[in-house]
Amino acid sequence: MHLIRRLSGSLIPFVAAFAALLIGAVIIWVLGANPFVGYWELLKGAFGSGDALADTAVRAMPLLLVGTGICIAFRASVINIGGEGQIVCGALLSTVTALALPDLPSVILIPMVLFAGVIGGGFWGAIPGALKAYLGVNEILSTIMLNIVAIQVMNYLLRAPLIDPLEIQRGTRIPQTERLSENADLPILIAGTRLHLGVVVALLASVLAWVFLWRTTVGFKTRAVGHNSAAANYAGMPFKRMTMLALTYSGAMCGLAGAVLVFGSQSHRFITDGSSFGFTGSAGFNGIVAALFGGLHPLWTIPSSFLFGGLLVGANAMQRAIQIDSALVIGLNGLIVVFVVSSTRVRTRLRQALEMTRIRKAEDDSVQVERAPNHE
Amino acid sequence: MEMTDLMLEMKGITKRFPGVLANSDVDFNVRAGEVHTLLGENGAGKSTLMKILFGLYKADEGSIHFEGKPLVINSPAAAISAGIGMIHQHFMLVNTFTVTENVALGLHTSDLVAVRKRLTELTETYGLDVDPDALVWQLAVGERQRVEILKALYRDARLLVLDEPTAVLTPQEVNDFFVTLRQIADDGRGLIFISHKLHEVMALSDRITVLRDGKVSGATTPAETSRQQLAQMMVGRPVKLAPDKPEVSIGQPRLTINNLSVMGDRDVLAVKAVELSVHGGEVVGIAGVSGNGQRELCEAVAGLRMPVAGSVSLDGVDVTAASPRRCRSAGLAFVPEERMLHGAVAEFTVNENLMLLNHDSEEFSRWGFLKIPALRNQADHLVGHYNVKTPSIDTPTSALSGGNIQKLIMARELSSKPAVLVAAQPTRGVDIGAAEYIHERLIAQREQGTAVLVVSEDLDEVMALADRVAVMFEGRIVAVIDRADCTVEGLGLLMAGADPSSN
Structure with missing residues (x-):
């Protein structure tokens, strides 16, 4: 009984991750390399030194922000696949802000660019939110489509109005902005590493998301709408507004990730290679993976993002050591999601079965069930 | 043998x-x-x-x-x-x-x-x-x-x-x-x-x-x-099949439905020119075979379905085509027919379902934050007071039996001290013990001066609860009869579409 309860708790994601790694090991072995060496190098590359840990944390930061947003959207039963576009929009608005007001002191400019990111991403999330809530447009389709729109807007802006004037002078025309105001640089937390303020921002955002979902009236309504919009409607909740709000909040977190990516980057500019991936590192999608692995719980998304950040950082080390393409890790990410999502089913069933037996017992007792007089 | x-x-x-x-x-x-x-x-x-x-x-x-x-x-x-x-x-x-x-x-x-x-x-x-x-x-x-x-x-x-x-x-x-x-x-x-x-x-x-x-x-x-x-x-114990009904003085009409017509899901009129009023301290039962417009009528009263004609008022306040929220703040409580679909959020805990209506009231929230201890106290109180059998207030609602979920919904709806209570199929699929309890609670509402509208396909239930019985057939209320004048046979004929004037 105790074993089942533990299994039905938090163990299953780890079993899922282990299973995915096992399959990865077989692939590495089939490709003629040593999986133990590969994984060892991966681990060392991700978590083996202070520098590695800092890199992992920096890599985890956008995953955590996006994942936090995803937690809120999914809890409201809204599937936000538009993280990429929302990151780009947040990054663009914060970049424009820094370009317009470069001389403001850091204490004002940094909060301002971060806030601009929130607004940019939030706006890009509010569009599919409104479309879904008031016109019934499927948000999966609209968010994906808006990704493409955002990327084209980014390409246009970075190739023409926002391009670094030097690029035009030199004729190289690389689509990137100039070195943004130093006042907007996110401070490095530990000298000699890349660990910057963005990581703290991300941690804070996920704690705030937890507070929002479980401690505020609006968060409560959001969850009610997510589980059962009909019942929420019957209870008099404005369920359309909640749907729109959830996508807005989700987009805002992604936009914040965009701002942090720009101002925490080593080049301190906004660069694109024509796709969004060059800039976001697919954080808009990997964040979904991290959130699912964290059970759509903002706080569990913290270790989960750290793990996936580590996998991404370590993959490069593995590639150097055993010449297995780091893309393998992306495949493993996918496998983990498949396992976690399917095992969540198993987990819910187990938990329900357990609850049922407990209830039966409680109801069988003809005496009224004794409850602890005080729960707090 | x-x-x-x-x-x-x-x-x-x-x-x-x-x-x-x-x-x-x-x-x-x-x-x-x-x-x-x-x-x-x-x-x-x-x-x-x-x-x-x-x-x-x-x-x-x-x-x-x-x-x-x-x-x-x-x-x-x-x-x-x-x-x-x-x-x-x-x-x-x-x-x-x-x-x-x-x-x-x-x-x-x-x-x-x-x-x-x-x-x-x-x-x-x-x-x-x-x-x-x-x-x-x-x-x-x-x-x-x-x-x-x-x-x-x-x-x-x-x-x-x-x-x-x-x-x-x-x-x-x-x-x-x-x-x-x-x-x-x-x-x-x-x-x-x-x-x-x-x-x-x-x-x-x-x-x-x-x-x-x-x-x-x-x-x-x-x-x-x-x-x-x-x-x-x-x-396994003595059961009261029909609750005792103490004499209650009938008050003013609290729910007034005037000439109400409502579209059904298939774009045909499901409710046709219904006239009905329910007074404070009175239980009106709607008898009818399912699918004769009862569901649409309830939903229109609760603000969940737009009427095409007519009006609804609660305590004199016009709530025709109002949002569910406005209907509720005008004093409506609603126990829906599909309790797991509309009455409760299955994945929520008992506590969360009990706070569904009033979590943003002044008593339970400040500056948008929930007052968790107050909410938990409320849940403890309601679970005890309405005899909801659950291991704890943190138990997922989906794990409770139908009767206990219905008691939970009743607890939440009745604790809002409604002016008008609409209960659709309140004991369908519910154990006899729980049904007995739910009936008692509905009857008790009369003494509080609530106007109670009960919709049921179960004639026994309608006869046990109602002071007046309205029979619905094909979207119309074909007759409203005092309980004292009701017979199962007479109601049955009306439910099947017999002409009321031919009796």
Whole structure:
């Protein structure tokens, strides 16, 4: 009984991750390399030194922000696949802000660019939110489509109005902005590493998301709408507004990730290679993976993002050591999601079965069930 | 009683599931030519016993003999070829096929003419009036049920199991249906009738076996027992079937429905020019066969469906076409028909469902933050006060029984001290014990001066609760009758569409 309860708790994601790694090991072995060496190098590359840990944390930061947003959207039963576009929009608005007001002191400019990111991403999330809530447009389709729109807007802006004037002078025309105001640089937390303020921002955002979902009236309504919009409607909740709000909040977190990516980057500019991936590192999608692995719980998304950040950082080390393409890790990410999502089913069933037996017992007792007089 | 008398004999059936003893040493038998009722609450072990009969479960102990031989079957198909037919609550028919084609389905014959001929004979023998050439989707619910029975008879089922067959029928249809069942029994077949409607059980049965907690808690006949005693056998303690109704002075009209017309889901008028008012301290029951506009009427009152004409007012405040939120703040409480779909969030804990309505009131929130301790206190209080049986207020609601979920919804709705309470099918699928409790609570609302509108397909329930009964048929309220002047027969006729002026 105790074993089942533990299994039905938090163990299953780890079993899922282990299973995915096992399959990865077989692939590495089939490709003629040593999986133990590969994984060892991966681990060392991700978590083996202070520098590695800092890199992992920096890599985890956008995953955590996006994942936090995803937690809120999914809890409201809204599937936000538009993280990429929302990151780009947040990054663009914060970049424009820094370009317009470069001389403001850091204490004002940094909060301002971060806030601009929130607004940019939030706006890009509010569009599919409104479309879904008031016109019934499927948000999966609209968010994906808006990704493409955002990327084209980014390409246009970075190739023409926002391009670094030097690029035009030199004729190289690389689509990137100039070195943004130093006042907007996110401070490095530990000298000699890349660990910057963005990581703290991300941690804070996920704690705030937890507070929002479980401690505020609006968060409560959001969850009610997510589980059962009909019942929420019957209870008099404005369920359309909640749907729109959830996508807005989700987009805002992604936009914040965009701002942090720009101002925490080593080049301190906004660069694109024509796709969004060059800039976001697919954080808009990997964040979904991290959130699912964290059970759509903002706080569990913290270790989960750290793990996936580590996998991404370590993959490069593995590639150097055993010449297995780091893309393998992306495949493993996918496998983990498949396992976690399917095992969540198993987990819910187990938990329900357990609850049922407990209830039966409680109801069988003809005496009224004794409850602890005080729960707090 | 000799062995040869018994068509079916199940002896000492015991079935254990992990943590539950679903059947414990159950003896159950059916003689040729009789209707034997199996009665019991949800989870008493009725369906387990039937699943064992049909070979879907294997009994841990006990034996089954059918027509003198040990019964060895492992699927419903094998049961049919052995001569045992099951009439399900949900029909197993192909809507786009004719009646004849549906009967022929699975017979491995292509001679539809022969099937049709035999079918016509059967319909005549048993008075099961159905057009063999009609497409199933064109048939009324009662007719579809007859097709199911014809299917079983065609396959020469000597033993028929009827699982809650009257749930979909009007009282008049039930009467006809019972005549047919009696005829089938008289023909030397055995019938197992599963039901929880006590007056039907008393009317139809030759013998009654009551199950409680997996054990036989009583075996009797209608002549030797009463509805009261049957209820007691089901629940294990004395039960009040009809709540005491203290005299209450009737106040002002609190819910006024004027000339209200509402569209249904299929863009036809579901509610047609309904006039009704419910006074403070009064329970008005709406009787009617399901699908005659009751659901749409309730939803329009609760702000969930836009009326196309007419008006609704609560305590003099016009709430026609208002949002659910405005209706609620005007004093409406609503216990919806589909409790898991509309009444509660299944994944939420008991506490979260109890706070669904009032979490953003001043008492329970400040600056948008929830006051968790106050909310938990409220939940503790409501769970105790409304007798919701749950291990804790943090238990997921989906894990509770139907009766307890309904009590939870009642607790939440009634604690808002409503001016008007609309309760749709308040005890459908709920255990007798919980139903008794819910009835008491509804009646208690009268003393608080609440105007209560109860919609129910169960005439017994309407008669037990209501001070006045409104009968709905095809979207109209065809009659409003004082409780004192109501008879089951009279209401039944009105529910079936009889002209009220002809009485």
